[in-house]
Amino acid sequence: MSFIDEVLLHAKAGDGGNGAVAWRREAHVPKGGPAGGDGGDGGDVVLVAESGIHSLLDFTYNPHLWAKNGGQGRGKKQAGEGGAPAIAKVPIGTQVFDADTDELLADLTDHGQRVVVCKGGSGGFGNSRFATPSRQAPEFAKPGLAGEEKRLRLSLKLMADVGLLGFPNAGKSTFLSRVSAARPKIAAYPFTTLVPQLGVVKVEDGRNFVVADIPGLIEGAAEGAGLGVQFLKHLERVRVLLHLVEVPLEIVESVDAQEDQHKTRGPVDLVERYEALRGELERFNEGLAAVPEVVAVNKIDLVGAGVRELASVKKLAKHLAKRDVPLLYVSGASGQGLRELVFALANHVDKVRGPVVKAAFNPFARARY
């Protein structure tokens, strides 16, 4: 399924119908007076957030939202019909901007939340409305008003509690697949994940939270390297970031036999790698860089118990301790440390105040850590 998180739309509400100029015509009622009905109101353009929709894809096929015009007023004081609204369903987390002014018109964060983005024009009064004792035969009626017309930009920002951050291949999708019912694609090459994905994590104690897996980030992403930073916006609403750092495979730094590999890949400085991604976050959005963070060294199954003794891991631990950032050690493959990590994330989610994210709770989602 294609994932589209940004679209431009042309929205036009219906025009109001014109009021009618008409006269009462009945046998034995000479000069029956004005009887022109009002025009009907034009339909509104309405957006509704729906939990079953995950992409703005449909709008790429039809980027127009046009509501119907109100009907014209008629004789015998009959009002024109109201124009049918144009109602479109959007994913939860959709922000609606006026594309010309960039003003935020609405932020649809709850299932069922609806917003009128373009108001239909009012119908004009028919001439029967304008009769007064001194003007018994008004020869005029009011035209309907034009419906609002706007160019809209819809921007989907996923609603999640925890956002995954890491270089490609760090094991983000593997982690998500282990702790939730989500089944993202996992493979041993970079940029396996091409679009963000959500998973609901069910903690043993009954709490649950939503994790967003996004494509891997690399240094220079802010300038467009790799898949760029376009997906970082999906982390803007999270309450805590989980930064996954791959265990330094160059631990061969201590193993002579693999000295060659060490040379070709160069020494891994986890602090440098960690800070490289932090830099990309900061350049993208300082607010995002301020979101609380949990760091986990992943793939510890590859190095066994000695992971904490590795020079670059020790250096990272020291670096993070200075900043009061928790560091955990996990393996998405073997499951080691995942239970502690899930609890740590749940506690962070609870601690960080903010609007409660309403995730669709899936009772069939089994935690398997």
Ligand SMILES: Nc1nc2c(ncn2[C@@H]2O[C@H](COP(=O)(O)OP(=O)(O)OP(=O)(O)O)[C@@H](O)[C@H]2O)c(=O)[nH]1
């Ligand atoms: N040994 C080991 N391998 C792992 C672990 N976690 C993930 N892998 C492997 O690492 C590779 C990349 O894993 P992914 O989960 O696809 O990594 P990702 O961070 O989602 O990568 P992108 O989507 O490309 O950004 C896969 O071959 C996984 O099987 C782990 O804990 N231990």
Ligand SMILES: [Mg+2]
């Ligand atoms: Mg992935």
